[in-house]
Amino acid sequence: MTKKPYVISNVGMSLDGKLATVNNDSRISCEEDLIRVHKIRANVDGIMVGIGTVLKDDPRLTVHKIKSDKNPVRIVVDSKLRIPLNARVLNKEAKTIIATTEDSDEEKEKKIKILKDMGVEVVRCGKGKVDLKKLMGILYEKGIKSILLEGGGTLNWGMFKEGLVDEVSVYIAPKIFGGKDAPTYVDGEGFKTVDECVKLELKNFYKLGEGIVLEFKVKK
Numbered sequence: 001m002t003k004k005p006y007v008i009s010n011v012g013m014s015l016d017g018k019l020a021t022v023n024n025d026s027r028i029s030c031e032e033d034l035i036r037v038h039k040i041r042a043n044v045d046g047i048m049v050g051i052g053t054v055l056k057d058d059p060r061l062t063v064h065k066i067k068s069d070k071n072p073v074r075i076v077v078d079s080k081l082r083i084p085l086n087a088r089v090l091n092k093e094a095k096t097i098i099a100t101t102e103d104s105d106e107e108k109e110k111k112i113k114i115l116k117d118m119g120v121e122v123v124r125c126g127k128g129k130v131d132l133k134k135l136m137g138i139l140y141e142k143g144i145k146s147i148l149l150e151g152g153g154t155l156n157w158g159m160f161k162e163g164l165v166d167e168v169s170v171y172i173a174p175k176i177f178g179g180k181d182a183p184t185y186v187d188g189e190g191f192k193t194v195d196e197c198v199k200l201e202l203k204n205f206y207k208l209g210e211g212i213v214l215e216f217k218v219k220k
């Protein structure tokens with residue numbers, strides 16, 4: 001495989017592995033944990049989320065919980081180019097790359113032009129859905145050598161399935177959300193057998209606020 005950025009996957013989840021409640025309330029991390037996450041943000045070249053997260057959370061994806069003179073590049077994986085033009089991730093606080101497919105129609109080409117005029121970079125790879133392996137190679141060539149992957153569950157699945165995640169850190173809040181339709185840390189279709197699944201090596205764990213942080217290396 002061509003060179004790729006080092007990818008750290010981070011989420012805040014309930015004890016039952018949910019990223020949000022069935023009504024999409026995703027206020028899981030305590031303040032101490034958000035500060036921990038922003039320290040990671042300040043030390044990576046890129047922060048990546050899926051369009052589902054942008055549509056539901058309208059995140060800023062900047063370093064705003066701690067002082068930092070640098071904001072990483074924001075990367076949104078958005079196969080069908082659903083990003084609203086007023087999304088906060090498109091503001092001027094940091095550079096933004098939208099990764100979309102090579103699929104084309106008149107409306108999509110118009111939107112790409114508007115995004116480019118706004119100063120947003122659009123990268124195209126894959127058909128039907130974004131080719132995440134190719135995307136990683138493209139981002140590496142652009143100088144993005146490390147990425148904090150901040151979800152959601154669909155993009156996390158895509159990244160784990162393709163073997164693109166190197167490190168995992170999760171904050172587990174002592175809460176149970178329940179709900180079979182509530183988003184989980186890793187959604188998608190899932191691995192069929194334990195043999196196929198992603199294996200992790202526990203590196204560190206500690207109590208933070210009322211929850212716990214777990215840190216793993218992905219076994220390759």
Ligand SMILES: NC(=O)C1=CN([C@@H]2O[C@H](COP(=O)(O)OP(=O)(O)OC[C@H]3O[C@@H](n4cnc5c(N)ncnc54)[C@H](O)[C@@H]3O)[C@@H](O)[C@H]2O)C=CC1
Nearest residue numbers: 011012019026050051052053079130151152153154155158
């Ligand atoms: N508690 C936490 O730490 C976090 C919670 N969330 C929650 O997660 C939920 C959003 O998650 P999802 O709806 O799953 O959306 P998502 O953020 O995972 O985005 C999914 C989108 O990724 C795009 N995509 C393109 N190529 C792909 C590929 N090859 N593989 C996978 N995805 C690809 C598709 O356009 C797809 O619709 C929200 O409820 C949000 O609040 C999100 C991030 C962190």
Ligand SMILES: Nc1nc(O)c(N)c(N[C@@H]2O[C@H](COP(=O)(O)O)[C@@H](O)[C@H]2O)n1
Nearest residue numbers: 011012026028029057059060061062150
């Ligand atoms: N670490 C963590 N804990 C939670 O409880 C969360 N809900 C999230 N969400 C992620 O952070 C993004 C919000 O970023 P901004 O503060 O707007 O910069 C959100 O979109 C999720 O990716 N993370």
